[in-house]
Each structure stands twice: as structure tokens, then as C-alpha cells.
Amino acid sequence: MLEKSFEVMTNFNIFVFLIPFLPLVASIITLIFGKKYFRDKSHFLPVLALFLSFLLSIKVLIDVIGGKIYNFDVYTWIFASHLKVGLGFLIDPLSALMVAMVASLSFLIHVYSIGYMSGDPGYYRFFSYISLFTFFMFMLCMSNNLAQLYLGWEGVGLCSYLLIGFWYEKKSAADAGKKAFIVNRVGDFGFALGIFMVFYYLGTLYYHEIFPKLPEISHSYLNILGLKVYVPFLASFLLFCGAVGKSAQFPLHVWLPDAMEGPTPVSALIHAATMVTAGVFMVCRLHPLFELSNAMMCIVAFVGAFTCFMAATIAPTQFDIKRVIAFSTLSQLGYMFMACGVGAFIAGMFHLFTHAYFKALLFLGAGSVIHALHHAPDPNDIRIMGGLKKYMPVTFWTFLIASLSISGIPGFAGFFSKDEILSQAYFSQYSWGKIIWFIGWVVAAMTAFYTFRVVFRAFYGEFKGKDVIHGYPHESPKVMTIPLIFLAIGAVIAGWIGVPEVLGGNNLIEKFLEPVLGHPKVIHEIPHSTEYLLMGLSVLAGLSGIFLAWLVYIKVPALETVFSRNLKLLYTFLYRKWCFDELYHLIIIRPVLWTARCIVSKISDNFIIEGIVNGSARLVNIVGTGLRYLHTGIVNYYGSFVLLGVIIYIILYLYLK
């Protein structure tokens, strides 16, 4: 399909190559020389590198729009019969869009960090890590094979770990880093197995070889303990495990809220816009494999839907501004998986694209607020905020735009992408489409509610934190507000590339991505009246959410505690994030620790492993002593041993045929 409408460039292209490697070089140089020489100028190289990468990514995007596709290998690292592992780039509409998104956001967030991180003792470390992260993210998006995707996948995980635990002196930050890493390990284990399985059945790791070969396995079954398992189902399931871990979906979502311990630019870049969407990207990239199995699509859809709903119920109960936004990220990621699960991959990618801008904007706005309140003991707490509209106008207006966008108010980016998902879910060929639509519709109202809860509590009313910060907050420096303004522009216009046809648009993004992601799986005849009705319903949902938030937090503040007082149990359940942390503590951590302490440490460690280790050490000792006994230093023995060696050769010779 690709080859028909595109010109495929298979030669090495320096522009494509430089996009990831400029940030890498900047990162390495900053890491080595930052501490001693650059110090507070450490941002210079990474920002420059990201700016160049951004320009290059725009150039490449224009090339792709002009009908070119890059698919070339830079070099092969391991070449062993049909196992070929190497460095290669595939730039098609999907990855070009992703790369442009990552580059633009990463650049803006780099600039923002100059202000946000200034004065931090780990300034150079921060910039080095974050541009290393950008490198790995590019590698992930641009790779043309699964092995390199995995490299990027693990690399972003590593950088995420480093950056969550950036303030490692704080125990909670170090723990959150570890938690993110360990939870991701569970998913990545499945992901690696999935890659092995793809390689085992298809004999290749390259996308352009995988897809034509897929029909070969479309009828193959695997026998596991008497159960017949459909091979594409198992392979995509294992790959999806990785996506669940990286994109923080149920049941591996627990790490993302804790990851908010990292600096806010990190939350914006890694835990909202780019890394956590890698799972969606991967599912879209491998969509032909997922589409082979209806059961898998169903799982994808319902994992997304469940996470979407769950996160939307938790978010209104949280008081940490970043956690609220983190749960909203979970919820929006759920939307993307819902889209994938009903076969609307384009809508999923579209929502990924718009979400990146408005969610990064929300985070950076929150970061700006936190920066202003950083003298407070807990600057993240929305209970000490209020009335910030007056003190921080730029932050307020940009935050408001992002909130309107996420709530799905017409004209803003979030409206178009969310509406695309909901309408395609409703018209989906898959039977679960209507259920998904309903969940998505309900969550849309909840999203508007909890987002505007933050807006109203933080920016309206009276400032409540006079005592804790001894004075009034003031607007952040220009270096932080200007990226906010740019992102706000993005949060509005990013959706205009996908104006649906019923609204008189021509849905550019669908035409752009269709060669890669295929036509959405919807029924053929879509009545326009129903489409208008759905659109109206989702706008209504958003507006009612905002209205409810206005009612509760501005108009009748007494209503605020009604819920928590009257339904205490439910409230606590939600406040504790559905008790997943406690549950995992109970069913995984405690038993694991118990097993570790009582069984592994006592029996296996002390007895078996130590037995083996000590035993082998003792064996080695005995052998060594024995050999040393032979190794007397007396040259006669040496001679005898040489003779022995020759005799061994001769004995073998006699037995040889």
C-alpha cells in the first residue's frame, strides 16, 4: 500500500540520521563537561541540538507530505543468517508525525526548563538526561525494526527512571523511580517475549518484512498445555503487555501517579506527552498484527476503557495538582487505547497528537504555579492555591485553554480528536463499539469536571496560601511563559488538521495517516444526523462537567464536601486510588517479600545457592589446590603434563574414525 502512493528512499539520509543523534551528542558532552565547565550554561547545547532536530523534523515531515518515505539501514550490528539486528530508520507518515510532535514539544520543554530548573545543583544532569531521553524517544519512533524499537523502549524507561528519581535525596522520589522501573519491567518482559515470538514465527524483525508475512501466521495455533492458542493473539498480547506497562494502563498503571515526584518538565515531556504514548504508538505501528485477533482488539479496548473510567473517578478526589493531571493522563491514554481497540487507529494517533500539546501545557502550567509557590511546604497542593488568575495571567489563560481543550469544547484541539474517537467507536464494526462509546461519553463529562475543579480552585476565589509563602505569588519568567504561549497555540490549532467532514473540514490527518494505519473500521453508511447528535452529546457532556464544577467550587462551595461526607467509604476508596497500591502491597509485595525472607533467603539462598556457590567455591578451591599441588613449580612435572597433553591427542586420534 505504501509503495503505491509514496516514493521510498532507501539511501542513507543525513537529515534523518541527525534528528536523533544531535540530542545524543549534546547529552554526552553535557554529561561529561557539564559539572566542571558549563555549570549554569549547561542548557545551551541541548537546546541548540533540539532546535536543530526540530527544524530537521519539520523538513522531514514536509518531505513525507510531499510523498517521500525514508526507509534505510545505517548499519548492521549483528548479522547471523536471518537474524539481522541493526540501526535503521523508517520515516513514514506515522513516524514523521510522531517525530515532529516529539521534537517540537521537547524543544519547548527544554526552553521552559531553563527557567524552571535554574539554580538546581543538578542542572547539567537534568539537561543531559532529558536530551538523552529525547534521543531514545526518537530512536523508538523512527526505528524500522523491532530490536531498535526495543532499544528506544528500554532507553526511555531508563531515562524516565533517572528523571523521576532526579531529586534522589528525597526518599519518595527515589522510591517512585524504583517503582516505575520495576512495574515497567513486568510489561517489558512480556514485550521482549512478544518480539521473540514475532521473530520465531516470522523470522524477521523489520516492519516492512513483517507485514507482508502476516498472512502466514493468520491460521496458526500454538498448543500450550492442551490449550489451543491463536498465535497472533498471543504475540500481540505479549506485545500489548509492554504497552500496558509503558502507557500506564490497568493493571500496571500504579507507577504513573508516583512518577510525579520528578521535576515538572519531566512530567510534561515524559509522563504526559511522549514516553507514555509509546504504547499507543507501538500498537498503531503493529496494527495489522493486532487486527488479526478480535479477542485482542477487545482486550485493548476494554483495558483502555477501564483505565479511562477508573482514572477519571480518582482524579476529582486528589489534591496534588500534578496528580490530578497525572490521572487525567491515564484517562486520556485510555481513550487512545479505546480508539485502537475499536479499530480507529487514526483517531487514536490523532488524539495522541493533540493530547501531547494540551497535556504538556497543563503540566507546564501547573509547573509554573508550583514554581511560583515553591516556598510553600507542599507547593503542589491545590488547597493552598486560589485566585492565581490575578497574579499569574499568562499561566491562567494558557491553563484555561488547555482545560477547554481537554474538556472537548468545540474549536479546541481536544474536541476534534475526542469526538473522532467517540463517533468512530459508535459506528465501529466491532460489536463492543457502542459500550466503548458510552464509557467514553461518560468519562468526557468527568474529565471536564475534574479539570475545571483544578481551574476553579487554583485560579479563582481568594489566594489561601499567604501564610505559607509569606506574600503573593508572581508570574514566572518569560523563558517559561513563552513556551506556554506556543503550546497554547498548539493546544488550539493541533486539532484543526482533523476537522471532520460533517463540519465542513476535510480531515487532513485521516488522509495523511491512512496509507499506514488503514481505513478506520467503521460501518459503511454513516447517517449525518446521528453524527451531529453524537457531537452534540459530547459537547453537552463537556459543558455539563464544567457547569457542575462551577456549581460546586464557585457558586455553592458547601456542596464540595457533600460527597466525601455522605459516601465516606466510596470516597476513601477513590481517594486511595481504588486501593491498587494497597492491593498490590497485599497480594504481590508482601508475599514476595515473605517468600524472599522466609523461603528464598532461608532455604534457597542459604541452603541451595550458598550451597552451590560455596560448594562450587570449595570445589574450585579443591580443584585449585589439587591443580596447585600439580603445579609445583618443578619443571619435570611441566614436561610430564605436556607429554600428557600429547597422549590425550593421540588417544583421541585412535578413537577418531
Place this chain on the structure above:
Amino acid sequence: MGITLNFSVIFTEIIFILISSLIFLTDKFIKNKNYSFYIAFITLIVGIFLALFTPFGNFTYAYQNDFSSSILKLFVLFGAILITLISYNYLQHFKALNYGEYYGLILFSLVGSFIMLSAMDLLTIYLGLELMSFPVYFLIALNYAYNKTSLEGSLKYFLMGSLGSLFILIGLGLVYYFIGTFTLPEISHKLIEESINNKILLLAFIFFLGGFSIKLSFVPFHMWAPDAYESAPVPITSFIASIMKFTAMATLVKIILIGFNPLKVQIGELLIPIILLTILIGNIMAIKQDNIIRMLAYSSIAHAGYAGLGLISGNYAGYSFSIFYMLVYLIMTIGIFSVLVFLANYKKDLLNIPNMAGLSKNYPFISFLILIFMFSLAGVPPTAGFMAKFYVFLFLIKAKYIWVALLAILFSVIGAYPYLRVLKVIYMDEKDISFEYKYGITFLIPVCLTAFLVIILGVYPQVLTNIIYKTIYLYVNLFFYPQ
């Protein structure tokens, strides 16, 4: 067969012999002992050009300069240049060794190595082997000024070496008795024509192999190695471990591929137990050593075993990756020994592993270098050591010796211990060490170059593996077995 005396073919060797003789003759009369370093160094640099531009051809039927031998000589010269640099560095602190003979003997030994690489008959190979070994016996004994046991080590090495020569000569005699020729291509032709003699010729080859096993220190021919390594001056230890083993392995590959090609599968099977034993014993014995040089001596035994795995596989790729392995080992060894020379120069007792505790705190650069080389020796990606092991194992598996490969991999797990132990001591143990030091250029060039190569070859080995593989393949196919 007409005999041609084409002196331009052996020009490099003539130059080397003349220069080293010159060093021997004039050394007595010149006060500044560093001059011989400069002469030797310039000679080696010139040697590279000579190796590149010497015309290909034969000098009598016994000696052939061709693209394979030129490339191998280039590798040897590369190693020799680095070793000369670290020798200079070492001799500045160990003045009693700083005489012209030191460099002269190295050059002589290199001539031996060149002769082995270019030789086309078994007798010349034998002569080259002796010429390569004898100067090294002296070089070990030179260290008597600092280490009284060096005479003992040298003598042991000499005795074992002469035992090896004995076996090689027996093998030679048998070959000549059965076939009536020494030249490698003719042996192979005879083997193809008269297949009855094959089994007996294999016996003759066994004696040959016995001799080479001593030089390559296969177990149980290895007993001399730790003694000799420990008692030699540190740069000479690296010379024995790198260049001599590289030459011996390359020559053995040449003998098998050109001379005994029809027997290569049987030879591979013969080697299996010895090679496995070599890897196992080398790794186990390395665990117990406290002296890092002794540890590296046993590790060198094990590494020769890994390289030998390529001989088992019995195909061209396997053979060329044996050579690749030895080349990577040459680079790693010279690298780690350069660091050891540095340590020996400034604080000799650091050569004992427990004394290295806490080195990383005050000397991060040195520790990092040790880290790179140790990872490479242990075979951790992305270092050259990993790639070298990977390819050797790969072609072993392709040749259907999966169980051999599995055992070797298992043994290499044991083999990771001694290297990681060094790192553990350096990075995790707490102790204060401080000594005065300065990084000289003769230290920085070898370590940076080798560390760079170790990393680059781990990430991008294609260029070098292609060169070696294609050279071996074309060499054998074009010259000797045209299809």
C-alpha cells in the same frame, strides 16, 4: 620448481634484522639509552609502510608475501608499536632494563613473527617460531634486576619451548617421511591425491599441534605460562600474551587451511576436549589468583581456548573468527597491560588485586579504563570482547557443535568472575590510595587507542570482521583451491 631469489619480497625482514643488529652493535657506545627506543619506533612505523608496499611474491618456495600475510603483519606491527610505547613508559621507571638490547630483541622477535606469517613450508615456520621465541626468553631473564625469579620463569619457558620444538621436529620428520615434502600446498595436494595416508598424516599433525599447543598455552601444555608471565617485565608479558599468541594462532590457521585442509574436520574434533579443558581450567585457576598478572596469565590461557573454538568449527568463517578473536584479544591485552604498566610505575603493590580497593575514588580515569578492558575480557556488550565471543560461538553453533558451544558459554560464565572481582574491588571496596602520577603521552596513546577500539569494535565490528573473513576466504580460494 624453480627457485627465485626475489630479495625485495623479504625487504621488511632484512631491514628489521639490520636495524636490530645496529642497535646491538652501537648500544655500548651511546650514553642516552632512549635513543634505541626512537630507532625501534621509527623502524616500526617504517615497517608499516614496508608491509603495505612490499611487492607480493615468493622468495624461494619457502617464503611468500601476499595480501593475507601483509594484513596479518600490519596487525602485528600495530600491536608492536603500542607495546614499544608502553615499554618506553615502563623503562623510564625501571632503568636497569633500559638498554638497547630490550628493543633490539623485540625487533628480532618480530622478524620471527613475520617469518611465521609468511612462511610457506613447515621448516620455515619452525625456524620462525624459534626466532620469535628466543629473544623473549632473554627478555624475561632481563628482569632479573628486579625479580629474582625471572631466571626461573625464563628457563621454564625455554625448557617447555624446546619440548615444543621437539614435537614440531618429530612432526616434521613424520611428514617428510610419509610425503617427502615440507611445503604446505604440496602437502595438501598429496593429501587429496593419496587418501590412504591421511590417518598417518594426522598423527604427524598431532605432534605439530603439540608444539603449537605449548605456544598457545592450551591446557595441559600451559604450565609455563603463569611463571613466565609473572616474572617477565610487564610490557613483555603483554608481548607474550598478545603478539606471540596472535602469530601462533594465525600460523596454525594457515597450516590447517593450506597444508592440512582435507583433514580440517578431524582436526576440529581432535581439539574439542583440549579446548574445553583449556577454557575451564583457565577460568577456574584465574579465580584463585590475587596477583593481577597471574590472573591475566590464566585468563590468557582461557582466551586462547575461546579462539581455539573457531578451529573446532572447521569452516572458513570459524577460522577467520579465530583470528579475529586473537586480534581483539591482542587489543584488549595491550590495553589492560598499558594500565598495569602505569600502576606498576607509580605503585607497584597495586598489582595485587586486594590492594586496588578504592582506586576509583581518586583515580576515576584509570578505573574507568580498567572497567572497559575488564568488561571486554569478560565479554560484556557493547565491547569488542563480546563481539569476538559472539562470532566464535555463532560459527560453532552453525557447525552443529551446539553442546561444545553450550559448555563453552557455561565456562565463560565462570570466567566472568575474576574480571568482575577486580571491578568490585576497585569500585565497591573502600580504602584510601594516593600516589603521585602523571599521564605521559606514551601512556595515553596506547590506552586511549585500545579503549576506543574496544568500544568501536563492539558497536561496529563489520569493517574488521569483513577484512579478516574476506582475506582468509579469498586467500584460500584464489591461491590454493581455485574452483
